[in-house]
Amino acid sequence: MNKKKILEVENLRTVFKSRGQEVHAVRGVSLSVEEGELLGLVGESGSGKSVTMKAVLGILPENAEVSGDSLKLNETELLGLKEEEYRKMRGKDMTMIFQDPMTALNPLIKIGKQLEEVIMRHSRCSKAEAGRRAVEMLKKVGIPMPEQRLKQYPHEFSGGMRQRVLIAMALACEPKLLIADEPTTALDVTIQAQILDLLKELKEEYKTSIVLITHDMGVVATVCTKVAIMYGGLIMECGTSEEIFYEPKHPYTKALLRAIPSLDLKEGERLQSIEGLPPSLSNPPDGCPFAMRCEHASKRCHEERPKYQQFSETHSAMCFLNVREEARA
Template sequence: MQAVRGVEFSVEKGEIMGIVGESGSGKSVTMKAVMGILPENAKVEYDSLKLNGKELAGLSAEEYRKLRGKEMTMIFQDPMTALNPLKKIGSQLEEVILRHSNLSRQEAKEKAIEMLRKVGIPVPEQRIKQYPHEFSGGMRQRVLIAMALACEPQLLIADEPTTALDVTIQAQILDLLKELEQEYHTSIVLITHDMGVVATVCSKIAIMYDGLIMENGMTDEIFYNPKHPYTKALLRAIPSLDLKEGERLQSIDGVPPSLIDPPVGCPFAERCEYATERCYKEMPKYKNYSETHRAMCFLNEQE
């Protein structure tokens, strides 16, 4: 089974990149591989994996562990399961800070209070004494962001951080990520299935399907000049205020192919309105449309 195949991308310092695709497209698996937190039975192969110019290939498990939390960190989708329900918020934050710094316990406590204040938690001096269940979903997500940024990492991976939140809190969390990215100059990878979210905060986007990046480019290139039929289908599926009464939202017919036995040709062929016989027999190569924009599709070969 190949959950991810031939993925290649880069994130610059202080940049927010979105990885978009349906469930099962390989978004989270890709970034968990970068973090080195896949299950032991997973096999990861890559030619090169660099963080701030440092090659991570060949690092031992202990060396990788030292990087996590300090130089790269990840925010998970469900904040309730990511936090320990039996430990107070303060002790969880302080534990992260102490593990990756030379601060004293008192200094770590002060740093924890400062981080909670930065992410908009009111009265942080009192809130650090509370347990996760005493926080709302949005507040728990803010705690996770504070925990992730406590050691000022170079790379922050946010795995659908707003999925379980209502739209008002979602907007607040996205605004917070943008503010913190500007303050700390942290590179952020935002995993989502929501094209509206990436349009709001991301400077560039990678479109994933069946373990492959089908198209990637700057946000304007993806939204105003999409080249892959899958990207176009995702854009058509965005809810619009221009829909007439009784008009149905557009969806993508069919289901993604099995990752256990992936197709020989383009994995989107079965669901693509433009598919030809060649699409089922041959995997298309990437075509570059600019220095930042490329897609893998036979449809645009003549451009």
């Protein structure tokens, strides 16, 4: 039985216009997130991951132009939605954990007040009820002595604790969709593992769908049920975690997997890197964006964008190499 789709994105495009120039940051992204699913959105810096999700939330700057065939959250069409309507949905139906918890929290306001403001904005409750809910949420995310902690400022918390506060704030109103933008980047390995375990536990408890934006394939392997590989403003490959890690089809996905540190490396053996640089999105290529760095690229790859090839109900990839393999079979 198919689960309900919480997020449906079809042919999403985002262009930034500045000083007569255009940057095509997102060039036709299609993806979906089912109820209770944890999707890993993976790719190098500048691939369009954060821009795609900020377009979903409607928090891009004024010089960004968002278009597409459809952008639905819980069957509500977001394209063309007025800012007032968008504001009502943010925090309640969808929310985001930003990369740097120190800049995401107001350093001049106590943690308790910041949590209470979020709860009161989206729930019709008194200040006292919001305070009780704030204490409850801090307990949920594993912060000891929550009553005392609510009276403290962000600088009195460690990086891992600030990240837990942001998760508490994001889940306070039990949103349908939670977007986590590299939530563990600035944390050490031990705290990173705790935060990822916490996200998994809360996902199960609240049945919240999560999109985890990251460049770390190790993190993806640990927590994600589905993975979308992004490059040059496009989705290169999408599938379940098992399909991506054990049956990768796109050369970029394979290159990312080869770059993961392994205990099997011999002494003196170097990690494999991906040679070259990502394409300029102010003048995006006509063909496959990975063609300039791909060892399998042909003339056709540079001139024509491949169509998606479907390998299963959940697994697809954009590459001519798969077409040639099918033709020989």
